[in-house]
Amino acid sequence: xxxxxxxxATSHVPAIGAAIDNGRTGDEYWKPVFEGYEFVKExxxxxxxxxxxxxxxDHASALMLDIVPTFAIGFAxxxxxxxxxxxxxPVPVVHNHLDLAAHIAEQLVIDEFDITLINEMDVDHGLTxxxxxxxxxxxxxxxxxxxxxxxxxxxxxxxxxxxxxLGEAIxxxxxxxxxxxxxxxxxxxxxxxxxxxxxxxxxxxEFDQRFIDLLAHEPEELVPMTRLEYLREAGTEGIELxxxxxxxxxxxxxxxEKHRFYRVPASNTAVGHVVYETRS
Amino acid sequence: xxxxxxxxATSHVPAIGAAIDNGRTGDEYWKPVFEGYEFVKExxxxxxxxxxxxxxxDHASALMLDIVPTFAIGFAxxxxxxxxxxxxxPVPVVHNHLDLAAHIAEQLVIDEFDITLINEMDVDHGLTxxxxxxxxxxxxxxxxxxxxxxxxxxxxxxxxxxxxxLGEAIxxxxxxxxxxxxxxxxxxxxxxxxxxxxxxxxxxxEFDQRFIDLLAHEPEELVPMTRLEYLREAGTEGIELxxxxxxxxxxxxxxxEKHRFYRVPASNTAVGHVVYETRS
Amino acid sequence: MPRTRxxxxxxxxxxxxxxxxxxRRSRQAYHLHKFCMSLMQEDNRTAFRADERAYLDxxxxxxxQKQAVLARDLTRLIELGGNMYxxxxxxxxxxWSAQKAVSSMSGxxxxxxxxxxxxxxxxxxxxxxxxEGN
Amino acid sequence: MPRTRxxxxxxxxxxxxxxxxxxRRSRQAYHLHKFCMSLMQEDNRTAFRADERAYLDxxxxxxxQKQAVLARDLTRLIELGGNMYxxxxxxxxxxWSAQKAVSSMSGxxxxxxxxxxxxxxxxxxxxxxxxEGN
Ligand SMILES: [Fe+3]
Ligand SMILES: [Fe+3]
Numbered sequence: 036x037x038x039x040x041x042x043x044a045t046s047h048v049p050a051i052g053a054a055i056d057n058g059r060t061g062d063e064y065w066k067p068v069f070e071g072y073e074f075v076k077e078x079x080x081x082x083x084x085x086x087x088x089x090x091x092x093d094h095a096s097a098l099m100l101d102i103v104p105t106f107a108i109g110f111a112x113x114x115x116x117x118x119x120x121x122x123x124x125p126v127p128v129v130h131n132h133l134d135l136a137a138h139i140a141e142q143l144v145i146d147e148f149d150i151t152l153i154n155e156m157d158v159d160h161g162l163t164x165x166x167x168x169x170x171x172x173x174x175x176x177x178x179x180x181x182x183x184x185x186x187x188x189x190x191x192x193x194x195x196x197x198x199x200x201l202g203e204a205i206x207x208x209x210x211x212x213x214x215x216x217x218x219x220x221x222x223x224x225x226x227x228x229x230x231x232x233x234x235x236x237x238x239x240x241e242f243d244q245r246f247i248d249l250l251a252h253e254p255e256e257l258v259p260m261t262r263l264e265y266l267r268e269a270g271t272e273g274i275e276l277x278x279x280x281x282x283x284x285x286x287x288x289x290x291x292e293k294h295r296f297y298r299v300p301a302s303n304t305a306v307g308h309v310v311y312e313t314r315s
Numbered sequence: 316x317x318x319x320x321x322x323x324a325t326s327h328v329p330a331i332g333a334a335i336d337n338g339r340t341g342d343e344y345w346k347p348v349f350e351g352y353e354f355v356k357e358x359x360x361x362x363x364x365x366x367x368x369x370x371x372x373d374h375a376s377a378l379m380l381d382i383v384p385t386f387a388i389g390f391a392x393x394x395x396x397x398x399x400x401x402x403x404x405p406v407p408v409v410h411n412h413l414d415l416a417a418h419i420a421e422q423l424v425i426d427e428f429d430i431t432l433i434n435e436m437d438v439d440h441g442l443t444x445x446x447x448x449x450x451x452x453x454x455x456x457x458x459x460x461x462x463x464x465x466x467x468x469x470x471x472x473x474x475x476x477x478x479x480x481l482g483e484a485i486x487x488x489x490x491x492x493x494x495x496x497x498x499x500x501x502x503x504x505x506x507x508x509x510x511x512x513x514x515x516x517x518x519x520x521e522f523d524q525r526f527i528d529l530l531a532h533e534p535e536e537l538v539p540m541t542r543l544e545y546l547r548e549a550g551t552e553g554i555e556l557x558x559x560x561x562x563x564x565x566x567x568x569x570x571x572e573k574h575r576f577y578r579v580p581a582s583n584t585a586v587g588h589v590v591y592e593t594r595s
Numbered sequence: 596m597p598r599t600r601x602x603x604x605x606x607x608x609x610x611x612x613x614x615x616x617x618x619r620r621s622r623q624a625y626h627l628h629k630f631c632m633s634l635m636q637e638d639n640r641t642a643f644r645a646d647e648r649a650y651l652d653x654x655x656x657x658x659x660q661k662q663a664v665l666a667r668d669l670t671r672l673i674e675l676g677g678n679m680y681x682x683x684x685x686x687x688x689x690x691w692s693a694q695k696a697v698s699s700m701s702g703x704x705x706x707x708x709x710x711x712x713x714x715x716x717x718x719x720x721x722x723x724x725x726x727e728g729n
Numbered sequence: 730m731p732r733t734r735x736x737x738x739x740x741x742x743x744x745x746x747x748x749x750x751x752x753r754r755s756r757q758a759y760h761l762h763k764f765c766m767s768l769m770q771e772d773n774r775t776a777f778r779a780d781e782r783a784y785l786d787x788x789x790x791x792x793x794q795k796q797a798v799l800a801r802d803l804t805r806l807i808e809l810g811g812n813m814y815x816x817x818x819x820x821x822x823x824x825w826s827a828q829k830a831v832s833s834m835s836g837x838x839x840x841x842x843x844x845x846x847x848x849x850x851x852x853x854x855x856x857x858x859x860x861e862g863n
Pocket of ligand 2: 327372374441504505555
């Protein structure tokens with residue numbers, strides 16, 4: 036049977052991708068950010084998954100204009116990195132695990148999640164920057180990736196509670212997949228940031244660190260948080276943190292925190308990152 | 316406040332649209348079908364809604380190839396009739412009620428429905444044939460229409476129970492819309508038909524008539540029916556009947572059946588049609 | 596512990612003469628269906644009619660799928676992943692009625708099928724379940 | 730009887746200096762955003778750079794939206810319905826960093842904004858609620 040072996044959360048700032056692609060990770064500005072990812076790059080060598088279910092948000096790259104899905108599962112064979120205005124990132128094509136993606140999509144609909152399947156799309160920095168942070172710059176990504184795109188752009192987004200339940204349902208779906216697979220669930224986005232208006236540049240380190248403190252062993256404190264509270268405390272784009280909840284819920288009760296990292300800033304954003312292993 | 320004043324259900328066979336568009340409604344084959352709609356055409360003159368929330372399924376016209384949403388709300392200003400392979404139907408453009416559509420979409424997401432908004436699409440016979448059956452051949456449709464497309468093509472479809480809950484949530488959303496509007500909810504598709512394989516042409520009149528018998532006052536008997544049972548009893552495309560459940564749930568308890576009609580065949584399909592008024 | 600469901604999706608395969616269109620089949624037929632949906636534009640219908648083979652070669656369908664389109668073998672196209680809501684666009688392009696297209700899979704002549712429908716359609720008796728034979 | 734909610738969506742308007750992107754704004758900015766997403770292709774970026782006004786005229790945006798694009802007035806574009814995930818494609822086309830683009834709305838110079846970020850960013854103190862003033 037397939038099982039969820041670990042979870043990773045990380046911010047997914049475009050400038051981090053640009054720093055990697057342009058060989059600037061050693062710059063004074065970027066060094067302290069990338070140091071936070073040295074652990075995961077080592078750890079993943081012994082913990083390479085077969086498949087990552089990668090919860091991210093599309094930043095008006097493939098979705099959000101003509102179609103605005105609450106939860107969308109990528110169901111193409113492969114996904115190219117999107118051209119977000121400065122050319123496609125020079126990173127490998129992302130390959131899907133179609134059988135597991137189909138199984139999850141089907142089980143989620145049976146569980147009363149109103150999933151949208153997307154049979155063709157590009158994937159933007161929300162998905163590719165985390166892959167780069169964890170796997171570096173390989174010729175091919177070392178695992179398959181199932182993109183799960185969450186609407187955090189157009190209000191109302193799904194609630195934190197809905198995201199939590201989705202993570203639980205993903206856990207159940209993976210458990211019932213007959214093939215022997217090591218599956219990781221990643222949640223990306225956050226931490227606090229606001230990209231608009233006179234409040235731009237908002238960072239709430241206290242909020243972010245409390246979020247990281249509670250996520251591993253007291254996530255029930257975070258689940259009821261309203262959209263309004265995310266916006267007030269963590270900025271309009273800080274609500275991307277609801278994707279961390281999907282990851283956390285998919286891991287179940289037995290979780291060990293292997294690593295945590297927090298740093299301000301990367302561009303406009305507070306960078307947060309955790310690595311959890313499951314015990315089961 | 317807006318309120319739901321009536322509900323209509325009807326099959327939406329493309330050949331019915333062609334018969335109307337080509338002036339063949341008086342033919343020997345078609346006459347008995349169209350006689351079943353004489354009531355509603357009179358009734359609607361005194362019961363013209365401001366807005367119809369029209370629950371239908373897209374037949375691989377605008378959806379189902381690149382995007383497969385479980386529940387999609389049309390959010391364009393207007394929708395052209397789709398060219399399904401023989402040119403666009405010569406019927407008016409469909410105009411949306413954007414404020415009500417936005418309100419419903421927002422309330423449904425808050426209610427944990429994972430809605431997809433579609434900002435641009437054509438609408439096919441699933442939506443336009445019911446409009447023709449009820450309103451005839453006017454220059455302009457006499458009301459606004461909010462398209463609500465349900466996946467009944469790719470399995471698993473939403474369950475009957477999920478559709479029922481969606482109808483209840485639509486009812487709540489309409490009730491909380493501040494503008495004074497008469498809203499109808501229509502459910503289209505069905506009744507029994509199967510368009511594939513050696514079982515093609517399946518018609519289950521007993522099943523269909525029991526469905527109509529129970530829908531007005533004992534719908535709780537229909538809600539738990541599984542996808543499998545729909546397929547077994549009513550054929551692969553008979554599962555379109557789940558959209559009748561959305562309509563029925565949106566009407567609430569106080570319902571009066573004003574009209575019912577059942578006739579076999581129209582092309583490959585059993586034709587069913589009901590008109591309900593709400594008492595509130 | 597795997598969860599119980601109202602029914603397993605596999606049970607949907609228990610219906611005689613019926614292939615339920617699921618995610619796997621949807622993926623299998625993706626490029627076939629892209630072709631079908633291309634026929635929603637008159638220019639494309641014209642190009643298809645002018646040279647069917649050349650037009651089909653614009654799409655990443657399998658050779659089997661192309662052959663089945665050329666032969667208008669809807670039964671085979673459904674075996675190859677197709678769904679009738681897509682495939683009917685081929686029939687419409689040919690000027691076939693939906694009834695004629697559907698009848699071509701039924702093992703009956705178009706006339707016999709039309710007569711059956713006028714007489715109330717095909718009874719579900721014996722066609723509900725392979726396992727139960729009812 | 731209207732239902733109670735965790736909060737009304739209108740409360741989202743209570744956050745200082747912040748316009749929450751909702752369905753209404755999404756519709757208002759649809760054609761503006763269509764323009765933004767067109768900049769995801771190099772050909773279109775080249776055409777836009779060659780003649781900004783002519784390129785904008787290909788889209789059904791309002792004149793106000795076009796003027797605000799020409800002026801690179803992101804604050805105004807957000808008032809006109811825009812969302813930063815779309816608008817940032819204009820900045821990328823110009824070769825601006827996301828930080829420079831965002832800083833242009835902040836009432837600060839790009840340098841002051843960059844310094845603020847290095848020093849830990851803008852504190853949420855006093856910026857949580859118009860009503861509460863906290
Ligand atoms: Fe992001
Ligand atoms: Fe239909």
